[in-house]
Amino acid sequence: xxxxxxxxxxxxxxxxxxxxxxxxxxxxxxxxxxxxxxxxxxxxxxxxxxxxxxxxxxxxxxxxxxxxxxxxxxxxxxxxxxxxxxxxxxxxxxxxxxxxxxxxxxxxxx
Amino acid sequence: xxxxxxxxxxxxxxxxxxxxxxxxxxxxxxxxxxxxxxxxxxxxxxxxxxxxxxxxxxxxxxxxxxxxxxxxxxxxxxxxxxxxxxxxxxxxxxxxxxxxxxxxxxxxxxxxxxxxxxxxxxxxxxxxxxxxxxxxxxxxxxxxxxxxxxxxxxxxxxxxxxxxxxxxxxxxxxxxxxxxxxxxxxxxxxxxxxxxxxxxxxxxxxxxxxxxxxxxxxxxxxxxxxxxxxxxxxxxxxxxxxxxxxxxxxxxxxxxxxxxxxxxxxxxxxxxxxxxxxxxxxxxxxxxxxxxxxxxxxxxxxxxxxxxxxxxxxxxxxxxxxxxxxxxxxxxxxxxxxxxxxxxxxxxxxxxxxxxxxxxxxxxxxxxxxxxxxxxxxxxxxxxxxxxxxxxxxxxxxxxxxxxxxxxxxxxxxxxxxxxxxxxxxxxxxxxxxxxxxxxxxxxxxxxxxxxxxxxxxxxxxxxxxxxxxxxxxxxxxxxxxxxxxxxxxxxxxxxxxxxxxxxxxxxxxxxxxxxxxxxxxxxxxxxxxxxxxxxxxxxxxxxxxxxxxxxxxxxxxxxxxxxxxxxxxxxxxxxxxxxxxxxxxxxxxxxxxxxxxxxxxxxxxxxxxxxxxxxxxxxxxxxxxxxxxxxxxxxxxxxxxxxxxxxxxxxxxxxxxxxxxxxxxxxxxxxxxxxxxxxxxxxxxxxxxxxxxxxxxxxxxxxxxxxxxxxxxxxxxxxxxxxxxxxxxxxxxxxxxxxxxxxxxxxxxxxxxxxxxxxxxxxxxxxxxxxxxxxxxxxxxxxxxxxxxxxxxxxxxxxxxxxxxxxxxxxxxxxxxxxxxxxxxxxxxxxxxxxxx
Numbered sequence: 001x002x003x004x005x006x007x008x009x010x011x012x013x014x015x016x017x018x019x020x021x022x023x024x025x026x027x028x029x030x031x032x033x034x035x036x037x038x039x040x041x042x043x044x045x046x047x048x049x050x051x052x053x054x055x056x057x058x059x060x061x062x063x064x065x066x067x068x069x070x071x072x073x074x075x076x077x078x079x080x081x082x083x084x085x086x087x088x089x090x091x092x093x094x095x096x097x098x099x100x101x102x103x104x105x106x107x108x109x110x
Numbered sequence: 111x112x113x114x115x116x117x118x119x120x121x122x123x124x125x126x127x128x129x130x131x132x133x134x135x136x137x138x139x140x141x142x143x144x145x146x147x148x149x150x151x152x153x154x155x156x157x158x159x160x161x162x163x164x165x166x167x168x169x170x171x172x173x174x175x176x177x178x179x180x181x182x183x184x185x186x187x188x189x190x191x192x193x194x195x196x197x198x199x200x201x202x203x204x205x206x207x208x209x210x211x212x213x214x215x216x217x218x219x220x221x222x223x224x225x226x227x228x229x230x231x232x233x234x235x236x237x238x239x240x241x242x243x244x245x246x247x248x249x250x251x252x253x254x255x256x257x258x259x260x261x262x263x264x265x266x267x268x269x270x271x272x273x274x275x276x277x278x279x280x281x282x283x284x285x286x287x288x289x290x291x292x293x294x295x296x297x298x299x300x301x302x303x304x305x306x307x308x309x310x311x312x313x314x315x316x317x318x319x320x321x322x323x324x325x326x327x328x329x330x331x332x333x334x335x336x337x338x339x340x341x342x343x344x345x346x347x348x349x350x351x352x353x354x355x356x357x358x359x360x361x362x363x364x365x366x367x368x369x370x371x372x373x374x375x376x377x378x379x380x381x382x383x384x385x386x387x388x389x390x391x392x393x394x395x396x397x398x399x400x401x402x403x404x405x406x407x408x409x410x411x412x413x414x415x416x417x418x419x420x421x422x423x424x425x426x427x428x429x430x431x432x433x434x435x436x437x438x439x440x441x442x443x444x445x446x447x448x449x450x451x452x453x454x455x456x457x458x459x460x461x462x463x464x465x466x467x468x469x470x471x472x473x474x475x476x477x478x479x480x481x482x483x484x485x486x487x488x489x490x491x492x493x494x495x496x497x498x499x500x501x502x503x504x505x506x507x508x509x510x511x512x513x514x515x516x517x518x519x520x521x522x523x524x525x526x527x528x529x530x531x532x533x534x535x536x537x538x539x540x541x542x543x544x545x546x547x548x549x550x551x552x553x554x555x556x557x558x559x560x561x562x563x564x565x566x567x568x569x570x571x572x573x574x575x576x577x578x579x580x581x582x583x584x585x586x587x588x589x590x591x592x593x594x595x596x597x598x599x600x601x602x603x604x605x606x607x608x609x610x611x612x613x614x615x616x617x618x619x620x621x622x623x624x625x626x627x628x629x630x631x632x633x634x635x636x637x638x639x640x641x642x643x644x645x646x647x648x649x650x651x652x653x654x655x656x657x658x659x660x661x662x663x664x665x666x667x668x669x670x671x672x673x674x675x676x677x678x679x680x681x682x683x684x685x686x687x688x689x690x691x692x693x694x695x696x697x698x699x700x701x702x703x704x705x706x707x708x709x710x711x712x713x714x715x716x717x718x719x720x721x722x723x724x725x726x727x728x729x730x731x732x733x734x735x736x737x738x739x740x741x742x743x744x745x746x747x748x749x750x751x752x753x754x755x756x757x758x759x760x761x762x763x764x765x766x767x768x769x770x771x772x773x774x775x776x777x778x779x780x781x782x783x784x785x786x787x788x789x790x791x792x793x794x795x796x797x798x799x800x801x802x803x804x805x806x807x808x809x810x811x812x813x814x815x816x817x818x819x820x821x822x823x824x825x826x827x828x829x830x831x832x833x834x835x836x837x838x839x840x841x842x843x844x845x846x847x848x849x850x851x852x853x854x855x856x857x858x859x860x861x862x863x864x865x866x867x868x869x870x871x872x873x874x875x876x877x878x879x880x881x882x883x884x885x886x887x888x889x890x891x892x893x894x895x896x897x898x899x900x901x902x903x904x905x906x907x908x909x910x911x912x913x914x915x916x917x918x919x920x921x922x923x924x925x926x927x928x929x930x931x932x933x934x935x936x937x938x939x940x941x942x943x944x945x946x947x948x
Contacts (some may be wrong), residue, residue, distance in 0.1 A: 027138075028139055047164075052171075052178040055132075055175050055179050059121060059180060060117075
């Protein structure tokens, strides 16, 4: 659930995760902070939604993982997008842009 | 799709590690969230509480994460399997019965598949698997029949020049030789098979010697003018006790010294495996070992390595052209003969042109047998599973009433049946593996490697899965079809009567099909018993030696059948007999000659009949008996005389002649009752074209009758046909003391009197009779076992149907009422059996 009660539309969480991880591989906690920061707290992903989504995407071969050491010396698990993930992202972006364009056109009707 | 399946399997396999990583990851998330909140001014406890609240229920989240990874199905199946094990533990008898029936059926099907797969896909033992290795198979059509053909040296060379089609072509010939491995009697004149090979033979086949460097010309081995040989693995153990000192030792092959330079791998046998002693020598040494071998003889076989991209069809077209030019060794051999060649994959047993046709028939026959066995097995197992499901109808009804989905219960029942079949499949694989080890050890000359390969494992896996799903699905579907109310009321009427009827029908069909099988088994058992009873042991069995000799006419290696060789053989035999009879401890010796099959099977009738005598005609079964035969084997002559050296049988093409015969007393009594049989004659029908001889009785022996049919109790002995003497001979020797002690002396006499003749067999008649009895016992046991197995499987099917009928509610309430009202056990039993029958 979001900070201002703005819910995720179904299927958009995977799109968000793939897009952000393609830009920069990161771990689950930092990903939640990034989503909050980029959307100005409009979208707030809790762990109960994020981690199952990450594992599902990994299970489908769209994400890969490595363990690395953070700046603070902590061992963290990094997620990054695979080639299949990039392909899936491109398809989902295209679908979303088509949908968003159609919705915008409807909302302009007076 | 495959990638996702692989990822799922990987995540299941690495589940523990991934679980740990998930715990670490979530713990790290909570730590960082706590630290962030503490940085905002919260106390540690408050920060932890707030972080946990933000995070959510960790346990629930981890459960969600597990489902996201697809572990939910695995956990559910594990739970089902655990439940299944507990269910089966409650009914150990039924469980063991189902497992046993399944194991028998699946192991029979697996064994058949394994043998057929080995025959159809495996190269000869010891040869590496290489898809490019092919056999150049010679054939010839002779009087309408297609038979195998070997090549002449020239033809082999032509194949070797086909460099556009083959990278390499190797050739070899197999020749009978005699080996001397030392001065001791038992190491001299040993019959052996020598394979003379081209220089790249072992390289192309991918065979490396287990000891020593190998033959020259293969990149290894010694060079030089002396003869060298690679010996067989069994030969190495027999002659050298498996010691590495064999390398460098000297053997004499046909009197020519050769140095051992290597030992072949275990079970590598080249083409033939029947001979105990094997040696491989360079082809260039064939002229030395067999100096008189005719160079034009067709004795070579060939294997080749196909060039990349070359197809079997194109290679066959090329070799066919060469085969069409093949010239036979003599004009007489070319009549009615059409030579041919083809290129086929190199398999263990496909050197005969009829192999593919035979294999097709075997696959059809054994495939049908395997399917039948599986069908019988599955029918019985399905009936038993149905019975188990009936017994659990209350449990299933309660689960349905509590909201369990039908699919969930069906999955549970299917898991139970698949688990059973999986355990049975593993047991079946173990049985087949053990049987194959026994067969490979006991039958060392099996021409194909019997192993449990991945294809056999995959076949067993597929069969068990199919059996578990197909024959577990039906009971599962019907067990969940009942209504809750009817199940709890224990009416049982909803346990589909149509299903029960189908089940009964299948069991009846199985029992009906099993009857002829059981009858057939009983018939064979009776025949076997009859044969056992008719084979009465010879009382002097341990005083009579059966000797096998092989005269390989050394220096040629080719079995000549010309008159000069046969005359020489007869002279050698007579000289040997004289020498043996002069040896202390030996009373008499006679040749043990092959039957005159030119006369075998003909019908003859008495030239003059006597009142009360046998009315029909007699079919000839004519063993040959050399002069002195009856004295050696201890059959007394009660009338007339023995054969004398001037008595002989004519050849099949000879003009009509009078042949002296000796008959047994049973024949004399039946054909000429009350009359003197001496001088009486047996004639062929007047319209007989191929048989026009007259058989005249010159003697009668008192030989015990054998067999039940009259024809089997008649014996007609003919004198020998010396024109049919071949290189393989036999002798019977009567001794004055137990014969075993005289074996070394007999071998010494043979070697001295007829050098180059190998003793291929030396056994007493008592030993041969014991071996024959052992084979009968084995056949008896196998037949009996098959019959018992058939009956057992039928009984299991019948038991399942009866158990189902008794276990169904109508049956239980009726039988309970009968018992409660004082009906005896037999009355209740017959009622149960009656309700079980259709």
